[in-house]
Amino acid sequence: MNKQKILFVLGLSAAIVSLAQSLYVPLLPDMQRDFHTSLSMANLTVTLFTIAMAVMQVVLGPVVDRNGRKKILIPGMIVYVLATIGCIFSFSIETLLIFRVIQGIGAAAVPLIAATMIGDIFEGKKRAESMATYQMILGISPAIGPLIGGLIGSVFGYSGAFGFAAASAVIITFIALFLLPETKPTTSTPTEKQFGLKAFGRIFQSKTGRVVLLSGFVLYDVFYTFIVFLPTILESQYDLGAANIGVFSLALMALNLVGSKLSGKLQTKIGSVISLLWVSSSIVVCLVIFIFALNFRL
Template identity: 85%
Template sequence: MNKRKILLVLGLSAAIVSLGQSLYVPLLPDLQRDLHTSLSLVNLTVTLFTVAMAVMQVVLGPVVDRSGRKRILIPGMIIYVLATIGCMFSFSIDMLLVFRVIQGIGAAAVPLVAATMIGDVFEGEKRAESMATYQMILGISPAVGPLIGGLIGSVSGYTGAFGFAAASAVLIMFTALFLLPETMPTISTTTGKRKQLGLKAFGRIFQSKTGRVLLLSGFVLYDLFYTFIVFLPTILASQYNLGAATIGVFSLVLMAFNLVGSKLSGKLQTKIGSVKSLFWVSFFIVASLVIFVFAAQLSLITLLIALMLTGFVSGLAMPVMPTLLSAEFVQERATAMGVYNFVRYLGMAAAPMIGSILYPIGGTALLIGVTAAFVGVTAMATRQLLPRKSEQTA
């Protein structure tokens, strides 16, 4: 079993499927015109896809734990491909909305199974490094998706963008079919019997101190990251009167440094451990956010440097949570990953809602300051997971 090849296939599978979220975003105005619909309904096609993905994480988690990883992955990708083709040939907004929901349902299986299989295949330090590499590959998709969609859409419209998404998903699906093994643990390491999974699995996750802290950390971290994605254009336009093209460069810088941080996260976890990594990186994130508040007022250069720092340290944190969840919940691994994915999607969704309340009241200082406070709370919560001195010397 070539573990590196498995990691690459899993990372590319999740990245290609996640193109369904970002690939056609630049083409929303064209979509509105071609389907003779409203902007709100066009935006709903993005929302419904994300909601379907989020909800199905929780639904599919126990199924993956009971039935197998690959056995759920391939049907999920088939559903995604068929729904994407349906989106491609949709001639009305109602038809597109239906296929976007189905597309999200199929897509949900891929990141869930990918993170779970990485937890199955790799152990210890290799698991941390592999999760970091996976997070980096997955992060490429939202960075380049709008660019690819814009290039394809300028030639063949939104149908071409969906066609590209379907074709690339078919290629990676057949690659996964032939190269990925089934990795589900079938025997409990403690009882020698296969566990009966269901609602008890959810209870174990929420009753665990580790589970609660990691879910809180995931929610806050992705709320933080999407706060920058959503409000960075507003900050740059209002304070420095930048145009869309320049704002796009700043957003790309944020994504790029986040990917670098994600890749280096594995090395950091290997050196000091995953829990210590999350604890100390959380404080560095708070520091970077405080720096950003002041730097944003000074000059565009200081804002850019603070943005690089924030992207980098948040990238260091992102692979830590799935790494720790994989180690803590072995028999319930997919269920834990599903709950975690659902919670981080909630964090993404909460960012624009919370920000729309805070930013009009207090601008950048209040928006980023409150976010820093949230991260500070998670840092103190993470402290509970650090081994005590007596445990370290035992």
């Protein structure tokens, strides 16, 4: 069993399905016009996918521990592919929303199982190094997704972006089918039996857990709100097309990755609590500056 090859396939699989979150963000204004719908309905296609993906990861956790990794991974990827094809041929915003939910359900299996399989085959320091490599591969998707989506969408529209996502997912599904082994341990551990909603209950019982979850929820809510409204702002205020919007989204995602890397060093130097306070304060300041600078044009 070539562990590095497995790690690469897992990272690439998660990166490709996560394209569904970033690939068509630059095309939201075009989608709004094509479907003759409101901005809130267009943005809902991002929200529902994310909610479905998050909820299903909690639901699938015990299922993966009980039935195996690959047995859930491949069907999940197939569901994702079929739902993505459904997005291509959606004739209304309501139909698109339905397929986005199904797409999120299928996509949920991939990052969950990828992290689980890495834990199965790597131990100790190697596990930490492998997770870092996995996160690096996964981080490529939000960085280049908006750029690819903007370039494809400027020529073929949002259906072309979904077509690219579907084709990429089909390829990686076949690769995963033939290259990934089943890594489920033959014996269960106490940790596996405790995984699920009860684990979240234990987190909420801790003051630190509640603060971390709440702050993470607020910060990600701000971040994703900014992501979904940025294309509309760039189009309406600065008359930019899908390709140029993709470049701006690329810069945003790339700087997000840089910030993730720097945050680790910052926590080492000044501690997690002070780091969180500094980051949160910086976000507030940047948002205020953005609001006041919004109406200025060079």
